[in-house]
Amino acid sequence: MRAIEITGEWSPREGSRLSKDEQAGHWARNAADAWRNPRWTVVDRPAPDLIRPDDVLIRSRAVGICGSDVHLYETDASGYVLLPYRVRLPLVPGHEIAGEVVEVGPAVHNVRPGDPVAVQTLQYCGRCDACRAGLAGHCGEAEDRGFNLDGGMAELMISRESNVRSLAAVRERHSERDTFEIGALCEPASVAYVGMFLRAGGILPGAAVAVHGCGPIGLAAVALARAAGAATVLAFDTSSSRCKLAEELGADAAYDVVALRAQGVQAADVILENTHGEGADMSVEAAGAAGAILPQIEGSLAVGGKVVFLGSEAGAVPMQTMAYMLRGATVHGSIGNIGGLDPVIALQASGRIDLRPMVTARYDLEHAVEAVERASQRQDAKILILPNG
Numbered sequence: 541m542r543a544i545e546i547t548g549e550w551s552p553r554e555g556s557r558l559s560k561d562e563q564a565g566h567w568a569r570n571a572a573d574a575w576r577n578p579r580w581t582v583v584d585r586p587a588p589d590l591i592r593p594d595d596v597l598i599r600s601r602a603v604g605i606c607g608s609d610v611h612l613y614e615t616d617a618s619g620y621v622l623l624p625y626r627v628r629l630p631l632v633p634g635h636e637i638a639g640e641v642v643e644v645g646p647a648v649h650n651v652r653p654g655d656p657v658a659v660q661t662l663q664y665c666g667r668c669d670a671c672r673a674g675l676a677g678h679c680g681e682a683e684d685r686g687f688n689l690d691g692g693m694a695e696l697m698i699s700r701e702s703n704v705r706s707l708a709a710v711r712e713r714h715s716e717r718d719t720f721e722i723g724a725l726c727e728p729a730s731v732a733y734v735g736m737f738l739r740a741g742g743i744l745p746g747a748a749v750a751v752h753g754c755g756p757i758g759l760a761a762v763a764l765a766r767a768a769g770a771a772t773v774l775a776f777d778t779s780s781s782r783c784k785l786a787e788e789l790g791a792d793a794a795y796d797v798v799a800l801r802a803q804g805v806q807a808a809d810v811i812l813e814n815t816h817g818e819g820a821d822m823s824v825e826a827a828g829a830a831g832a833i834l835p836q837i838e839g840s841l842a843v844g845g846k847v848v849f850l851g852s853e854a855g856a857v858p859m860q861t862m863a864y865m866l867r868g869a870t871v872h873g874s875i876g877n878i879g880g881l882d883p884v885i886a887l888q889a890s891g892r893i894d895l896r897p898m899v900t901a902r903y904d905l906e907h908a909v910e911a912v913e914r915a916s917q918r919q920d921a922k923i924l925i926l927p928n929g
């Protein structure tokens with residue numbers, strides 16, 4: 541089968557503390573500590589076989605390119621990849637996956653060949669403290685397809701049945717092609733869902749929500765806030781085309797912060813003006829630029845406001861703690877999609893949200909390296925690879 545393969549040089553950084561297991565197995569919990577000079581190529585690979593009785597063989601139909609994929613493509617000045625996450629190379633990337641079931645093992649009950657499915661890539665252990673506390677998305681022993689197990693950017697892939705979600709309800713409403721594209725978009729949307737509703741506890745109908753950063757996760761946050769009954773949804777980005785998408789996905793208004801700055805206006809002013817001075821009941825940081833955005837969030841907190849961090853920002857940023865104290869505000873960190881995929885698929889199947897406008901480019905597998913190069917220019921919302929046309 542054809543597949544994208546990432547190879548690289550195993551070269552642990554001076555002073556990096558890799559476990560014996562990582563050293564012996566050539567994998568790293570923090571890829572940026574060990575993997576250098578990554579190379580993305582489209583290659584022939586043997587098709588995967590069903591091994592476990594609960595394995596499902598899937599023909600990949602739509603796979604999103606995520607910022608974390610781009611961080612396995614880009615490097616720092618010494619050639620190390622930028623992604624601080626578990627990675628084993630060589631690897632088939634791709635963790636925002638939808639496809640159709642081709643074959644199932646004897647213990648599989650819930651899906652059959654021909655079914656459209658989305659794949660939850662994280663395989664958590666179920667035994668550790670995080671898993672037992674119901675926070676399996678934070679499992680320290682997890683394996684993750686597209687990172688340390690082969691993912692979806694290939695003609696075929698394997699998943700356990702417990703990690704496969706049927707898209708049959710989406711298919712009832714949409715064409716086959718749209719069903720797979722929606723299925724791939726459900727992963728980044730689930731990341732927003734988990735942060736806003738599971739970690740932060742959600743909003744009440746009538747709330748005001750401000751979303752800072754309109755990449756796919758921010759755009760999904762806009763759609764989810766609207767679906768959850770927000771009275772006011774305001775979005776901010778540095779790209780006017782992404783602002784337009786935010787309005788298409790349900791923002792009452794989206795503002796180009798570069799244009800605002802040129803007029804001497806801050807995002808916080810806009811939020812206060814649109815909420816009669818009350819501020820945002822929920823502020824979502826989905827840009828990975830907390831250094832620039834936190835002062836705007838702190839200047840526009842409603843009393844009892846919630847702040848949700850979804851963007852990855854490697855460095856430390858100053859925080860005005862008094863702003864949170866005076867407003868009785870809370871801060872919620874979140875990562876991953878565990879618990880978000882089923883409700884997002886249901887919302888998409890019922891028509892309460894429609895994520896399709898966020899797809900800005902599509903590539904076939906043979907041109908996938910061009911696709912990731914384009915993603916690295918950060919002008920698009922979501923770029924999809926369609927591995928089987």
Ligand SMILES: [Zn+2]
Nearest residue numbers: 606607608635
């Ligand atoms: Zn991702």
Ligand SMILES: [Zn+2]
Nearest residue numbers: 665668671679
């Ligand atoms: Zn665990």
